[in-house]
Amino acid sequence: MRRATVVIADRHPVVLHGLANLLGSEPDFEIVASCGDAASCIEAIMALAPDIAIVDAAMPELPALMNNSLSRSEGRSTHLVLFATSEDCDLGLPGGPAGHSVLLKEMTGQALVKCLREINNGRTVVPSALTDHAPPGEQSANPESALAVLTERERQIMRLVSRGLSNKEIGRRLNVADGTIKVHLHHIFQKLEVGNRTALAALAISQDDRANSTPDKSSRAGPDPVAGER
Numbered sequence: 001m002r003r004a005t006v007v008i009a010d011r012h013p014v015v016l017h018g019l020a021n022l023l024g025s026e027p028d029f030e031i032v033a034s035c036g037d038a039a040s041c042i043e044a045i046m047a048l049a050p051d052i053a054i055v056d057a058a059m060p061e062l063p064a065l066m067n068n069s070l071s072r073s074e075g076r077s078t079h080l081v082l083f084a085t086s087e088d089c090d091l092g093l094p095g096g097p098a099g100h101s102v103l104l105k106e107m108t109g110q111a112l113v114k115c116l117r118e119i120n121n122g123r124t125v126v127p128s129a130l131t132d133h134a135p136p137g138e139q140s141a142n143p144e145s146a147l148a149v150l151t152e153r154e155r156q157i158m159r160l161v162s163r164g165l166s167n168k169e170i171g172r173r174l175n176v177a178d179g180t181i182k183v184h185l186h187h188i189f190q191k192l193e194v195g196n197r198t199a200l201a202a203l204a205i206s207q208d209d210r211a212n213s214t215p216d217k218s219s220r221a222g223p224d225p226v227a228g229e230r
Contacts (some may be wrong), residue, residue: 002214003027003028003029004028004029004030004052004116004120005031005032005050005051005052006029006030006031006032006050006051006052006053006054006116007022007031007033007034007035007041007044007045007048007050007052007053007078008024008031008033008035008052008053008055009034009035009036009037009038009041009053009054009055009056010035010036010054010055010056010083011037011056011058011059012056012061013036015083015105016034016036019031019054020034022109022112022113023113023116026113028117029113030118032044032048032050033048033050037059038055038059041053041055042114045078045226047219049077050078050171051077051078051079051114051120052078052079052081052119052120053078053080053081054081054083054103054116055080055081055082057083057084057085057102058084058085059135060162063093065198069080078167079101079119079120080100080101081100081101081103081116081119081125081161082100082101082102082103083103083105084102084103084104084105084106085105085106089168100124100141101115101119101124101125101126102125102126103115103116103125104196105193106195106196107195108187117199123206123230137142144219147192147203149191150191150192151191153174153184154184154187154188154191156174157170157174157181157185157188158188158200158203158204159175159186159204160174160202160205161200161201161204162201162204162205165187165202167181167182185200188200
């Protein structure tokens, strides 16, 4: 079996170590370069032409990498994969339309390997395809009913996430620690059975659209969260 060659690049050594261990234990992947910055990653990709390049989406030099003739659209065979956190995705990372995939750092190792195999087979993967979906019957449920399980504080956080605010920004807005926001988000994800902030924001926007399109429900949106509320 031919192994897919992989270049990995991340600012954090522990992430590189984790990826190397994970993919090194799989028979169909081979790490050919491990890089701590975009410059060395570009050099490795240009020299080795790997099948896959997994790159830290928050790398400061990422625009240089994205514009450095590394995409398949310019004749190269390397599949570029942005390795991102859910918060990174709120910033509008480049994805499917440009031929690049986006994988979340929060996903399990097993899911990551599965997605990389799909990418190596020519599929483009983006965060919306990575969530642990609820059963079909639950997915078709009325979003309004689903949101009924949330507390008022959780609804506030959900609305702020849909506006693209980070945990720190939400914490400052609500006058609570960002660690508390993370706990609330964990509970929200579990209650609504969504896997990341992108899916949560989409649900919030969908709910707002429903409320705005129905006059007698328009008042449900309520005022912006007040910093002093608990």
